Amino acid sequence: MAKKRSNGEGSIFRIADGSWRASITVRLDGLGRAKRKTVRGDTQKEVKEKLRVLLRLRDENALSDPSRMTVSEFLDTWVRDTAADLKPSTRHRRDNLIRLYVAPHLGSKHLQKLTPLDIQQWQTHLLNTPRHVGSQKREPDAPPPPNLSPATVSGAVTLLGTALRHALHLGLIYRNPAEAVKRVKIPTREFTVWEPSEVQGLIEAVLGHRLYGLVYLALTTGLRRGELVGLRWSDIVRGVIHVQQSCVLVGNIATMTTPKTKASRRRVPLSPDTLEALRLHRDRQARERDAAGEDWRDHGLVFPTSLGTVYHPRNLLRDWYALLEAHSVRRIRLHDIRHTYASLAIYQGLDPKVLADRLGHSRASISLDIYGHVFEEQRDRAALSLTQLVSRDPSAADPLAP
Known part of the structure; x- marks a missing residue:
């Protein structure tokens, strides 16, 4: 027998079409009559979660008059409701988008009065807003910072749309104004790849460098930068890499986390020459450990610093460009090694589905698009x-x- 809910806790019930409803009393009108708010969902679990949010909003007096609830007040609630399901890097990026771009422009508007025109004008304003440069002071004769990128603006609008969809599900608004907005187009980012002769030339030039193993592995697997930095020796079993963690930046702090998607948690078989490159790298790492002595901090990483600690991704990028310059190799981004691997593999006839599996794409169509x-x-x-x-x-x- 289901436990009866106490007064004030709301009621949950199933209707004829099989979906679920929940309702609570949010306030009394001037005649003392109860005013109730109802939420809907396909499952009882979904409705229970929505009811939990409504109860907290009511307890915080946010539902006493929904028409007076501001966008910032709702975003604060939405952030608390969804934070537990997000990775630290995602939470950090979301908080920054709200703090820098959403709240200053739309935060004081009443949630129920927010219109598509408000959001469309806000998007246009962001596209003409200089990029945030932190607390650093700009020299008087320095050029102004570039405007926000379309990708950043699109991310802010998408975030607001997601939050408003949550408000719609809770019955706080009756339509999502972000859905009517014509979104900014994000230009396709071009990437640069090396020719086979350039790949061979670099490998020969850096044979004695401490980044030799990392470069070799990146060129033969297409692993992402964070996956390379987060790789542990225990993740390599019988000639196969099991991608189980990645290093991401939360602010400027290098943080280990699980891969973002199911497709990213994958098996990557290694060729014999790659295994030999890793063996040479492990021998070099053993010499670094001996040289560091008591200063060595063992985290079991394949590509740590010379003291065994996590190789900060930005430091890796700095060392990467220094390496290319020292050997007069055409400069490309570290991430472009991934594109180089993919391009060379395609030329060798690798099937799109196999390529997608190795790169960690969820569908072969993603690889085909790129x-x-x-x-x-x-x-x-x-x-x-x-x-x-x-x-x-x-x-x-x-x-x-x-």
Whole structure:
């Protein structure tokens, strides 16, 4: 028998179509009549969660007059309700977007009176707003900082839309004004890749460098920067990497966390030459440990600092560019090694689904979207003549053969 809810705790019930409802008394009108608020959901669990939020809002007097609740007041509630489900890096980014871009412009507006026009004008204003540069003072003759990127603006609008969807589910508003807004377009970011000769030249040049193993592994697996920094020796079992943690920045603090998506938690088989590069790297790491002596801090990481501590991603990026400059290698981003691996693998005929699995994409379509032009070039190379099709010479029949 279900436990009866006490007065004031609200009521939960199921209706004929199988969905669930919950309602609570939020206030009394001038004649002493009860005013109730109702929420809906597909499951009892969903409705219970919405009811819990409503009860807290009522206890905080936020529901005594919903028309007076501001956007900032609701965002404070939404942040508390959803913080437990987010990773630290996501919470940090969300809090920054609210603090820097949402609250200063829309926070004082009444939630129920927020319109699509308000959000559209706010989006336009953000696109013409200089990028936040922190507390650093700008020299008088220095050029002004660039405006906020479309990606940042889009992120702020998306965040607000997500919060308003939560308000809609709670019955605080009756439509989501963000859904009517024409969103800013995010331009596709171009990436740069190395030619095979450049890859070979760099590998030969850095054979004695402490980043040799990291560069080799990145070039043969396409692991992300955070995955490389977070990789532990215990994650490599019988020639296969099990990606189980990643290093992300929360503010400027390097923090270990689990991969963001299920697809990112993956198995990455290693080739014999990559395993040999890792063996050489482990020998070099043992010498660093001996040299550090009591200063060594063992975290079991494959690519730590020379003292065994976490290699801060920004320090890694700095050392990466210094390495390229020292060996006169064309400068590309560290993340572009991932793109280089993917492009070279496609040219060698790697199937899109296999590539997606290795890169940690949830669907092969994501890989096709990112590297579509490379796949098109490969398809062009597959235009075989009749002579090539009927030839018994493997090199003549294989358009990818050297």
